[in-house]
Amino acid sequence: MDYPVIFPVREPFAHLSPDRVRGIARANQFRLHPAPRESTLRNPGQRGFSEIWHRLAGPGYAIIRIDTQGHANLRDCDGRPYAIGGIAPGHHGRVPHYHKEWVAAELLLPYLQTYVPQVVRYNDAGDPVTGPVTDVKAKATHIKQ
Numbered sequence: 001m002d003y004p005v006i007f008p009v010r011e012p013f014a015h016l017s018p019d020r021v022r023g024i025a026r027a028n029q030f031r032l033h034p035a036p037r038e039s040t041l042r043n044p045g046q047r048g049f050s051e052i053w054h055r056l057a058g059p060g061y062a063i064i065r066i067d068t069q070g071h072a073n074l075r076d077c078d079g080r081p082y083a084i085g086g087i088a089p090g091h092h093g094r095v096p097h098y099h100k101e102w103v104a105a106e107l108l109l110p111y112l113q114t115y116v117p118q119v120v121r122y123n124d125a126g127d128p129v130t131g132p133v134t135d136v137k138a139k140a141t142h143i144k145q
Contacts, residue, residue: 001118003102007126008055008062013098013143014124018051018068021098025053025064033112052112061108063119065099068145098143100126 009028013021025032030053051066100122103111110116121129121141129137 001104001120002059003104003120003128004057004062005128007100007102007122007128008057009064009100010126012124013064013100015145018066018096018145021064021066022053028055030055030062030064054108056105057102060102060104063099063101063103063111065101067098068096096145098145099141100124100143 009024009030011024013024016024022032033052033054049069051068053064053066054061056062102120102122103116104118107116107118111119121137123129123140124143129140131137
């Protein structure tokens with residue numbers, strides 16, 4: 001996969017307000033994906049709403065994802081904690097947070113609808129965090145508000 005070795009936005013998001021992160025996204029030519037809150041795009045009842053900003057970066061899209069709700073209280077239809085892509089959201093995703101990600105162009109539409117395991121995640125400094133998901137990697141890629 002030919003992803004950027006450095007995320008296009010190096011400015012840290014940690015402890016910034018969602019409005020400040022939106023301003024950074026706009027200043028770096030990211031565009032807000034026009035999905036209304038009632039849309040099914042990244043908004044099934046079990047997942048919560050994600051605000052997605054994207055811009056072309058090489059053969060794919062750099063993405064700034066804003067999860068202002070976190071994923072703390074999300075449950076499946078049986079009341080169990082909801083797993084995304086077979087992985088429970090964990091304690092890093094339970095608070096409001098941001099993500100810096102990249103996805104190949106052909107995976108953008110599926111990404112806008114659901115979890116895509118081929119996504120490349122970055123830490124707040126803009127460095128890729130690759131390989132199997134561990135607690136340390138999850139912490140690095142869930143950038144807290």
